[in-house]
Amino acid sequence: MRDRARALLIDLDGVLRRWDPAPMIAVEVQYGLKPASLLETSMSWDIYRPAMAGEITDAEWMSLVASRLPLDEAESAAAVAAWQAYRGEVDPEVLAFVREVRAAGRPVAIATNATDRLRGDLDALGLTGEVDEVISSWELKTHKPAKEFFTQACLKVGKLPKHVLMVDDDDRAVQGARTAGLTGYRWAGPEHLPYLRKVLDLPE
Template sequence: MRDRARALLIDLDGVLRRWDPAPMIAVEVKYGLKPAALLETSMSWDIYRPAMAGEISDEEWMGLVASRLPLDGPEASAAVAEWQAYRGEVDPQALEFVRGVRAAGRKVGLATNATDRLRGDLDALGLTGEVDFVLSSWEMKVHKPAPEFFQQACLAIREVPKHVLFVDDDDRVIRGARVAGLSAYRWTGPEHVPYLRKALDLPD
């Protein structure tokens, strides 16, 4: 029988923060870009990885995205700026889950791949005070699903891996967390919150 988790590590994008595709689509239509051009360009591994690993700033990353768009310089920069103006929305049910975990006396750490823009986003979203720790790949200089990320996260939250529940929406990251010895669960929505509460030994 697995030990009950004593602390929670939870992802930001796709869990605590959700994204409405409409603002991105509107920018692409306005500038004549193909669907998902901005997201696909930003996720190109050769520029995404260093942005998440703290090797380049968010501003530098977005500059590289603009340089790869089929637009002239000023227009490309304007398109990226308009796309980035929308910073997502808090998922109220995920936040309710986090608040319940903390109210029961369990520590909660936000564990996310992010850039140096993360702290400002958390302030803008009202999430800064909603967790006990913020564990950012940009600050840690290592990104999920590297084992070192989970090792550093457990040290920060002061729990051994077997006593930490990790919640993320990415299968690859979930596998990495499990390899590192954490209990890990893929978030698909709030319908499994009762299970997650039991994993943390919390009452229904």
């Protein structure tokens, strides 16, 4: 029987922050791009990895994305800027859960693969004061699912790995957390919250 979790690490994108595809689709339609081409281009491993690992800035990453679009230079830059203008929205049920965990005395940290734009996004979303720590791959210079990411995350929340729960929507990150000795839980939606409350031994 595992020890009860005494701290929560929560992923940002796909868990605490959700994305409405409509604004992104609208940009692709406006510029005559194939569906999902902006996202797929941005996730090309040779430019995505250095952006998450703190080797290039968010602006440099987006410049590389623009350079790969089948548009002229001005249109490419405008398309990427329009695509990036939408920064997602907070999932209210997940935020309520984060507040519940903190109210019970368990530290909570956002633990995410991100660029140097993360802190500004958290301010804009109103999340900066909602967690105890922000653990960013860009700042650590290592990204999930690397063991070092989770080791550093546990140090920041001041708990042993066996006492930390990582909630993520990426199977690789969940497995990486488990390999590092944490409890990793694969997020698929708010229907998981009752179970997670039990894992964290929250009061009824």
